[in-house]
Amino acid sequence: MAQAKKIGMVLLLIFVLYSIITSPARSAELVQLGFEGISNAAKAVGTFMTGLIK
Numbered sequence: 001m002a003q004a005k006k007i008g009m010v011l012l013l014i015f016v017l018y019s020i021i022t023s024p025a026r027s028a029e030l031v032q033l034g035f036e037g038i039s040n041a042a043k044a045v046g047t048f049m050t051g052l053i054k
Contacts, residue, residue: 020027
């Protein structure tokens with residue numbers, strides 16, 4: 001089972017590197033989109049917590 005997990009991680013890493021090398025602009029867009037999503041989620045949690053305090 002551990003061997004399968006290791007192989008899966010290596011395949012995922014190879015796929016990510018291939019994607020970055022073949023299309024760096026699209027990869028950058030996806031990373032930016034991911035960070036925007038994380039930022040929006042953090043803002044929503046902050047707004048929720050502020051609402052609970054008031």
